[in-house]
Amino acid sequence: MTSLFVDRRGITLELESGAIVFRENGERIGTVPIAPLTRVFLRGDVRLPAALLGKLGEQGVGVVILSGRIGRPSLLLARPHNDAARRVVQIRLSFDKPFCLMIGKALIERKLTQQIEWFSELRESNMQARYELTHVLRGLEEHRNRVGYTNNTASLRGVEGSAAARYFSGLQTVVPDSLHFTGRNRRPPRDPFNALLSLTYTLLHSEIAIALYGAGFDPYVGFYHRLAFGRESLASDLLEPLRPLVDQFALALIRKKTLEKDHFSTTEAGCLLGKAGRVRYYAAYEKHSETLRKGINQEIEWLTAQINEVLTATEDDMSPDNNFERIS
Template sequence: MTTLYVDRKGVHLRVDGGTLVFQEGGARVACVPLGPLERVILRGDVTLQASVLGKLGESGVGVVVLSGRKAEPSLLMGRPHNDARRRLAQWQRAQDAGFRLTVARELVARKAAAQQRFLLEWAERDLMHRYELRTAAKRVAAAVEGVASAPTVGSLRGLEGAAAQAYFNGLQVLFAPSLHFSGRNRRPPRDPVNAVLSLGYTLLHAEAVLQTYASGLDPYVGFFHELDFGRESLACDLVEPHRVGVDRLVVRLFRERTLEPAHFSTVQGACLLGKAGRERFYRAWESAVEGLRQALQVSCAALVKAIVADVEPPEQPVAGS
């Protein structure tokens, strides 16, 4: 086990030696050793003392807290990578328009290629919708034809947005009409498919933030996504080519009826995944996310290599000056 999901009301967590202990009503109900854990995801009415967070941090265990109906994530983690020169180099590169454009072009091209592959894979499996899926794949390709020659990062965002619209227009044929999925919507998601996509993207983003810290980078300083207060722009960059991995899981969960409309409710226009549905999702997510974690690690390592290449170190002050 690398990830522990705690989504249960009235649970109190404490640490006993090298073990995370669960209590309900003062009684010990379960325990998990800290050794194998890499991250703990908390949701719901869970209580714990600050000393538990400290112990998790000492053990290098990241903590993701999903709060509220929107499951907005807050992250706590152990010590980040200790080479601050990487972050200095990243900040330098963020001021280099040419470097930003190169990184952004690659991200958009990789994301669009992954979307095309996914649509064409399903075109070979779902003969009833082959025409719609192939047409959507062609429209994604057409939308990003100008990536290599795009003059600015802003123009790339326009191409990426057009490709995403074409992609989701094609993707909708893979879901039953009873799910009312007609494209991407969020804040709040208004149908079951978008509710699960949002949860999956949130968890993937949290993985990207953890990976940026582990790699010695600043998750708030990106290249494709602009700086914005409170937004982890680099993590947003990193997840773009890997969103299809979430889409792949969501399609499977609904087509295999692991998740059904009965697992959802609507409150004030927001479609919410209930506890029974979340349990099913978390089980499926943990079996699917390892590949995404590895892909994020590879992407982060490649970005670090590009960032530090040929960057001049800052001048060192002369002693006594």
């Protein structure tokens, strides 16, 4: 399974016998079969017919359109799971405060655990940052312990926010000084490393939303992240424990010099990855996508199990009219 990235002006895509044909100035320049594709990412002046979009949807291939200089995503979702009952159950549980808190605590605890494990590894291989990382690790462990004692979502968000500040202060010690990374900033990102984080978070968020839709969930109805106009809140939920995978990927791109400072440019719109850098980035993202998608699938399986557990515990109290089959 693979992704297709199209980031080139003046390209026309056509459907031909189960394959995507690329044309430039009327000339055929390439062909890609649809069968192995899971995602298609489009950026720039790309043209394609409705028949191709329909075929991609029929095959379960999600399409992400990255528009504008900052690559704001628009999602064209494939066919959803046929069982609408799971979306009804999801919406019902989104009003269950204890359930929402339980989900949020589990997500944040897993995120902090992943961060702690990664920083423990970094501490052993970055002697110049050993003292700072040791201090940050103690703070992250304290915050992870506090998660279990939170009794409402607001206090959980407070713990998460405080832990994030410590985490990024630790990450700052291992990112090269030449990138001027002093902590997390966005909308717009103001330095190359933040630009890299924002781009990868955006792509992964889109992938999660598409996967949730295909699994029969409504990406907009979250449990930890509440309803917000235009936001796929459930995708934001499942992104939390996967963020450390993004951070590790971003740091590896910089340390291996796959991307360097010259691949980025800073304008009034913020710091952006240029065209040459995007070519390198997309290739690296595709290589890393198996790890990311495995993480997505695990999170969706976990969420499904949590909902099934609640249904099992409550189905005896539910009337026949409200009794929904457990998600398989």
